[in-house]
Amino acid sequence: GAVVSQHPSWVICKSGTSVKIECRSLDFQATTMFWYRQFPKQSLMLMATSNEGSKATYEQGVEKDKFLINHASLTLSTLTVTSAHPEDSSFYICSARGTSGRTYEQYFGPGTRLTVT
Amino acid sequence: AQKITQTQPGMFVQEKEAVTLDCTYDTSDPSYGLFWYKQPSSGEMIFLIYQGSYDQQNATEGRYSLNFQKARKSANLVISASQLGDSAMYFCAMREDLSGGGADGLTFGKGTHLIIQP
Numbered sequence: 001g002a003v004v005s006q007h008p009s010w011v012i013c014k015s016g017t018s019v020k021i022e023c024r025s026l027d028f029q030a031t032t033m034f035w036y037r038q039f040p041k042q043s044l045m046l047m048a049t050s051n052e053g054s055k056a057t058y059e060q061g062v063e064k065d066k067f068l069i070n071h072a073s074l075t076l077s078t079l080t081v082t083s084a085h086p087e088d089s090s091f092y093i094c095s096a097r098g099t100s101g102r103t104y105e106q107y108f109g110p111g112t113r114l115t116v117t
Numbered sequence: 118a119q120k121i122t123q124t125q126p127g128m129f130v131q132e133k134e135a136v137t138l139d140c141t142y143d144t145s146d147p148s149y150g151l152f153w154y155k156q157p158s159s160g161e162m163i164f165l166i167y168q169g170s171y172d173q174q175n176a177t178e179g180r181y182s183l184n185f186q187k188a189r190k191s192a193n194l195v196i197s198a199s200q201l202g203d204s205a206m207y208f209c210a211m212r213e214d215l216s217g218g219g220a221d222g223l224t225f226g227k228g229t230h231l232i233i234q235p
Contacts, residue, residue: 034222043208044162046222091160095222106223108154108162 002028004096006109013084013116021079021112023094029074030096034106035067038091050077084116120144121209121226129232130199137184138194138229140209146170149213151192152223153183156206165207168192204233 003026013019023033032051036044048064050056050071058064066088068080077096081088093111122141130136142151153165168176168183176183184193196203207230210223 036222043225043227044210044223046224049222093160093162095162106164108164111160111162113160 002026002096002105002107004030004094004107004109006092006094006112008112009110010113011115013114015085015116016083018080018082019084019114021081021092021094021114023077023079023096023109025075025096025107028096030077031074032097033071033077034095034097035069035077035079036093036095038093038111040091044093047079081114084114086116089114089116119226120224121211123209123226123229125229126227127230127232129234132201132233132235133198136196136199136203136231138196138207138209138231140192140194140226142190142192142209142211144190144211144213146213149211151183151185152210152212153181153192153194154208154210154225155203156208156228158205162208166194199233201233201235204231206230 005024007022034049035047037047038044046059047062048056048058048069050069052071052074056069066082071077091111091113095106095108097106120143124139149170151168155163155165166176166178166181166183168185175185180197182195206228208228209226212223
């Protein structure tokens with residue numbers, strides 16, 4: 001099956017710094033990628049949808065200036081958490097949708113655990 | 118109103134028994150898709166099964182089957198002959214507006230923590 005990777009798998013950063021998380025589709029082209037956030041013992045919440053070559057669409061309540069998303073190629077999307085604070089500590093998961101058009105074709109990355117101290 | 122409701126926060130089941138995880142959904146779109154994912158403690162999301170709103174038959178994938186009752190807006194996951202390795206969080210999810218391209222992300226329920234006991 002299709003593989004999606006994320007890097008790093010976990011990161012600890014100091015409050016006020018920025019952190020970049022990469023999401024790559026390894027063996028297929030992803031026209032659309034999604035970023036989710038999951039707090040401990042809670043569900044996944046969609047943060048934004050990114051389409052290759054265009055601006056990301058953010059869900060209500062998600063600060064676009066804080067969570068910068070770039071989808072510069074068909075295999076790479078990045079999420080940058082700017083000026084991170086402890087409340088941004090969470091599990092960030094990306095998923096990628098391929099180009100074959102099958103409606104259930106959405107593949108998740110392994111996630112990135114962010115801890116802001 | 119919640120779009121996906123999972124009413125069982127946790128379940129304990131004996132190994133080899135069948136398990137039914139409940140999921141109800143709310144949408145006004147005629148075209149939508151329903152998903153079940155398994156999330157072990159490692160955090161990865163493992164796709165289990167998919168049901169399209171226009172699919173006539175209930176989806177099945179090995180030991181997993183989806184009991185789709187469209188009129189009741191219900192999409193319960195049935196795991197037959199449970200195994201110790203089935204212990205994990207299980208999430209029901211929906212994607213709406215498939216006829217419009219289905220580019221939207223998934224809306225997830227709160228999940229059910231399933232524990233299989235030997």
